[in-house]
Structures are given as structure tokens and as C-alpha cells.
Amino acid sequence: MYDVIVIGAGINGSATAYELRNKQQKNVLLLEQFPLPHTRGSSHGHTRITRCLYAKKIYSQMTFDSFPIWRDLEQQTGERLYINNGCIQVFDEHLEQEELQNAQRICEELKVPHEILTADEVNERYKPFHIQQHSKTLLDTFGGTLIASKCLTVLQVRCKTRTLSREMATLGSGIFLSLERGSQPIPIFSVKYILFYFHSFKGEIHIPILRVILMRYESSPGGGSRVGR
DSSP, X not given: OEEEEEEOOSHHHHHHHHIIIIISOOOEEEEESSOSSOSSSTTOSSEEEEOSOOSSHHHHHHHHHHHHHHHHXXXXXXXXXXXXXXXXXXXXXXXSHXXXXXXXXXXXXXXXXXXXXXXXXXXXXXXTOOOOTTEEEEEETTOEEEEHHHHHHHHHTTSOEEETTSOOOBOOSEEEEEEEXXXXXXXXXXXXXXXXXXXXXXXXXXXXXXXXXXXXXXXOTTSOEEEEO
């Protein structure tokens, strides 16, 4: 029986499974719809930008907290995952003053190293840029580049990962699920908690080839079992 099943082996699902399994010593199964690696999700690709510059503090906090984790993974694997080359965000000095002040306030509250640069300072320091004179730029010195393909791989290989076509089943008291992909049934997984990490840019989850049936399994006093949806 698993403590947690994580469905979706993108960067969020893989990182969650890694944290639960390696840091909290949980028995975790990470499920992915397609054989890994693949290019069908939002996490594939060579690089991704990482930054603390967000309009909401919770996102900035999550990013800020992630940097030591990436460094720890680099030490464990010997792979370079995070390139700390900084990240800048340009604000119109007249139209976006409030947004600039909010971003600066969040950086100060989280103690994120940052600088406010004029247009001339940006144009001098970063030669390819030509920033308009009525702009101000916030430099997040913790921002940078994640080698996304490597990040995914190092997390996934440290988790118990299965594709949905792989047969595997254990039963015990708790919640278990049956997965169906097309017309082929997938055996049952016994689990206490299920976490879903699907990407959707349309604001809703819609995977027509995957149907998830959640059921509760309870042992009866006579040694039998009872199953209900």
C-alpha cells in the first residue's frame, strides 16, 4: 500500500514525489500517462526561466525556497541544474509604478537580493538591450535558468515511477484507484492520498483517454472485504 500516489510526472509532480519519498520517507508511486522522457507536457524542453519576480508573494516565496533544493540536487548528482545569471523585469516608470513598488516590496520582505536600475544602467550593463528612458528595471539577482530536461530526469530517477500501461497492484485498507486508458484496464493501486498534477492552459482538466475511478476498500471483521465508490 502506498502512502501517496502522484499522477503526473512533470516538474511539479516529480518534485512533490521526490520530496515525499526522500525527505519525508513516504512510500510514493509516481504515475505518468506516457513513457518517459516525452515532449507531451508543459515541463519538457531544454531550459526554463526561474525568478522571484512575481506579483503575488506566495509564488516568490516558493521560488526563493527552491534554490537551496536545486543546489542540493546538484551536489547529489554532479549535474548543473541551475544557472544563476539573474533576471530582469522592465516597468514603465509612469504606467507601472505601483507594480514596480509591489515587486520591490516582495523582494525586500523575502530578503531577495535585487537592484533598481535606470534605463542607462541597463543599456550599459546588458549591451544587447535598449531600454526606453521612461523605464525602470528590477534586477532579481537570484533569478536565472533551469536546465529543465536535467531537472526532470534527476527527480524522476529518484522516485518510483511507472507509466500507466505498467501492471502493478497491491491491496490494503484505504482508498485505491482503477485507471482505464482507452479500452485497456489498468490494475488497481492501493493508496492513502492521491495528488493530481495535470497541466492545462485552458483552465480545466480534460484528458479524454484517461478515466480515473476512485473507490474505498475496507477490510471486514470476517476477513473479507468491501468495495464502494
